[in-house]
Amino acid sequence: MEKGIAVKDITPGAEVRGVFAVTQAAQAQSRNGPYWRLTLADAGGSVEAKIWSPLSAEFTDIPTGALVLVEARAGTYRDQIQLTVEHLRLLDEAESAAVDPAELMPSSPFPLDDMLEELLELVREEFTHPGWRKLTQSVFKDDALRAAFRTCPAAKGVHHAYAGGLLEHTLSVFRLCRRFADQYAELDRQTLLAGALFHDFGKIREFSGGIANDYTDEGRLIGHLELCIEMLTPFLAKSGLEEGLQRHLRHLILSHHGTAEFGAVRLPQTAEALALHFADNMDAKMAQCRDLFAQIAEGSWTPYQATLNRALYKGPRTPDTPPAKSRPKSRHAPREELLSLL
Numbered sequence: 001m002e003k004g005i006a007v008k009d010i011t012p013g014a015e016v017r018g019v020f021a022v023t024q025a026a027q028a029q030s031r032n033g034p035y036w037r038l039t040l041a042d043a044g045g046s047v048e049a050k051i052w053s054p055l056s057a058e059f060t061d062i063p064t065g066a067l068v069l070v071e072a073r074a075g076t077y078r079d080q081i082q083l084t085v086e087h088l089r090l091l092d093e094a095e096s097a098a099v100d101p102a103e104l105m106p107s108s109p110f111p112l113d114d115m116l117e118e119l120l121e122l123v124r125e126e127f128t129h130p131g132w133r134k135l136t137q138s139v140f141k142d143d144a145l146r147a148a149f150r151t152c153p154a155a156k157g158v159h160h161a162y163a164g165g166l167l168e169h170t171l172s173v174f175r176l177c178r179r180f181a182d183q184y185a186e187l188d189r190q191t192l193l194a195g196a197l198f199h200d201f202g203k204i205r206e207f208s209g210g211i212a213n214d215y216t217d218e219g220r221l222i223g224h225l226e227l228c229i230e231m232l233t234p235f236l237a238k239s240g241l242e243e244g245l246q247r248h249l250r251h252l253i254l255s256h257h258g259t260a261e262f263g264a265v266r267l268p269q270t271a272e273a274l275a276l277h278f279a280d281n282m283d284a285k286m287a288q289c290r291d292l293f294a295q296i297a298e299g300s301w302t303p304y305q306a307t308l309n310r311a312l313y314k315g316p317r318t319p320d321t322p323p324a325k326s327r328p329k330s331r332h333a334p335r336e337e338l339l340s341l342l
Contacts, residue, residue, distance in 0.1 A: 001091070001098040004069075008044035010081055011297070016072045018042075019091065021104045021211040025062040036062060040070065040083070041211070042104050046157075049083035059088070065211055067091040067099060079303040079311075105211055108164030115164070116150055119171050123197065126178070131241030132190045136197060138235050145231075148204045153213050155203075158307050159287035161213070166203050169283055173199065176279040184275070191245060192272040195252030199280060202228030202253075225265055228253050248272070256280050 004018025020040035028037055033053030040049050049072060051059065062068075068090055072083040091099070108115070120140060127133045140146050154160035154169040177196040181189040202224030208214050218227065229250055236246050251273055257264035258277045268274045285308075292302035293314050302312045 001095050003042070003099065003103045006044045006103075007040070007042050007047050010047060010074050010083075012074055012076050012081060014074045016070065016074055016083060019067055019069050019099055019104075022062055022064055022066045022068055023211070023213065025064055027056075033057075036085075038062065038085075040068070041106065043102060043106050045106065047081055047083055048077075049085050051085045051088060055085070062088075062090070064214060067096045067104070067211075101211070106162035108160075108162060108168045110164070110168060112150055112164045112167060115167050115171050116146075119167070119174065119197075122174060122178075126193050127190055129190055131239050131245060132194055135232075135235055135239040135241055136194065138238065139198075139201075139232070145204065148209075149201070152204050152209055153207055154200060156207065156213060156215065159284040159291070163209065166200060169287070170197065170200060172283045173276075173279045176283065177275060180275045180279065184271070186271050187275055188248075188272055191248050191252070192275055194249050195256065195272060195276045196279065198228060198232060198249070199253055199256045199276060200224060200228070202226070202231060205231070223263065225254050225257070225263070252276050 001019065005014075005016055006018070007020070010016055020042055022038060023041045023046060024037075024039035026037050028035055030053070033056070035053055035056045036051035036059060038049040038051065039046050041047075049070070068088050070083070070085060071087040072085045074081055074083055076082065123136050123140065127136050149170075150167055151163050152166040153162055154165035160166065160169045174193060174196040177192050178189075181187045181192055205227045206216060206219030206224040208216055232249075232253075236249075239246075241249075248270065251266065251270065254265040255268040255273045256276050258268060258281065260267075268277050288305065288308060289312060292305055292312050296302055296314060300314050302314070304311045
């Protein structure tokens with residue numbers, strides 16, 4: 001079945017016809033009657049859509065994860081594109097199977113296998129203390145955990161909210177923390193890097209992944225900080241890692257959000273916890289900037305971003321500045337060889 005128009009190609013005033021995945025669907029009430037508020041997504045991003053009355057009454061249920069054929073008109077609301085749906089039909093099983101999943105699932109712009117190979121090589125290189133080495137290697141030798149970590153998103157919608165986002169974000173935070181450790185001698189390098197490696201590991205169980213990526217029940221009720229501790233506990237018990245280092249790792253995981261307002265169980269109370277928090281926050285903020293700059297159609301200002309409480313200005317680049325480099329392809333050994341070395 002033909003995909004039709006992609007989200008990234010929708011412009012204000014355009015007539016839209018295409019197949020999208022429903023990632024959010026909720027009924028609400030307006031002065032003119034009940035309506036549906038949807039988020040429609042494909043590999044290029046997502047867009048909000050509304051089904052107004054009386055058309056809204058034709059739908060008793062629009063399940064998240066469903067694929068739908070949509071005809072709509074594109075407008076803008078608060079500087080963001082919004083669709084007014086004129087026709088919507090849920091695809092049946094055969095039609096859904098005929099749609100290429102790669103056209104519907106956003107994924108990291110960087111090759112997942114290359115990123116995983118690089119991270120595995122850094123793990124082998126950095127963790128020389130026997131306890132840290134046994135812990136990190138045993139976790140990544142678990143086939144199920146490694147496969148889930150490779151494809152898991154890092155968020156539902158704020159940053160790295162796509163397949164491979166957790167891997168991309170973790171590798172970036174790990175790289176930043178290596179630089180921090182090079183700069184500041186007061187940091188315990190291996191403890192900080194263990195925190196970087198595992199700080200968001202619980203998101204494997206916090207998010208469902210897939211086309212309709214959403215919070216799991218345990219993700220909503222417990223959250224990825226505590227889930228990470230739960231997941232690591234059996235590996236820590238067998239690692240031989242000193243109790244003080246185990247306790248410090250737990251603190252890094254539970255405090256890396258920085259403040260209780262943003263979900264930290266404890267404030268960062270060690271130099272390593274502060275460094276990890278700032279590395280994590282920096283990478284998340286830069287990912288949001290990158291996504292916002294990609295949305296600029298005209299001028300130099302991005303749409304307003306609620307999570308940042310501002311729009312962003314993309315200033316002129318200094319002449320003769322080389323363009324930002326994309327992530328280089330891995331120079332390391334094949335993943336299978338790295339796993340044999342772990």
